[in-house]
Amino acid sequence: MTLTELRYIVTLAQERHFGRAAERCHVSQPTLSVAVKKLEDELEIPLFERSKSTIQVTPLGEKIIAQAQRVLEQSRLIYEMASAGKDQLSNTLRIGAIYTIGPYLFPHLIPALADIAPQMPLYIEEGMTGTLRAKLKNGELDVIIVALPFTDTDIVTKPIYEEQFEVLMPANHHWVERDAIRKEDLLEERLLLLGEGHCFRDQILEACPAITQKLNSPNNTLIAEGGSLETIRHMVASKLGITVLPQSALGTDQYENAMLESRPFVDPAPSRTVAIAWRASFPRPKAIDALVDAISRCQQPAQAVKARS
Secondary structure, rough: OHHHHHHHHHHHHHHHHHHHEEEHHOOOOHHHHHHHHHHHHHHHHOOOEEEOOOEEEOHHHHHHHHHHHHHHHHHHHHHHHHHHHHOOOOOOEEEEEEEEOOHHHHHHHHHHHHHHHOOOOEEEEEEEEHHHEEEEEEEOOEEEEEEEOOOOOOEEEEEEEEEEEEEEEEEOOHHHHOOOOOHHHHHHHHEEEEEOOOHHHHHHHHOHHHHHHHHOOOOOOOOEOOOOOOOOHHHOOOOOOOOEEEHHHHHOOOOOOOOEEEEEEOOOEEEEEEEEEEEEEOOHHHHHHHHHHHHHEEEEEEEOOOOOO
């Protein structure tokens, strides 16, 4: 049994396709197939059920592959520990962020982090909280940027900043005359929301529970959904409705002829706390410190919050 074979079975379990798994492992499909079969013969059990159309992991295979993921993570830690003793800021830092943070933070974060740690390459990606959580735990990402609450076993979180939500509307909307918007008033308008699965959608519904009742109404004509905050912002600019966005994503200056306006909520305004999360076993604390420093330097329309220990 080798680490390479363990990597093959973990990748195959993720892809459920020999060709895609081989491509991810940078080997030929026959090479991967032979290695997987060799490991199964050595263990004297089948890890996968194969058919012409699908590949399924066997029940015992699920347990073995989960253990293989842990072994691979521990093996990576050995290399990272050795490297950390030399220079914690010389290896790639793999950062993930949720969709409602990444596009607005990364353009500021990348140059700020380049100033602090110019020798540290970055790998960045965006995803939903659940996807990023899984990648963090299995070692595919080193640190993720999410909205609280976020808890998990052996994961450390550090609040970075807090930002309020505001109402975004077309520039000719009758609410433009108001100084602030009541949460209950959202029920009067066609509200544009992210689709299910986005934590920001859940935060809006939690802030205004009455919206949930409207969502579940069979006669609901006030709610429409978009796939991203950018799409929703364009829909508002097209006068299809209003929306609620975090301050960092308002983008009222991105259109000619002042097509958008935003207004704050009446106090207490809904808000979110943005935090970073990393594995407690991550052996490069200086890289985490550099990331925290870089985010604090970013020009965010939000108030930094004091980190909780």
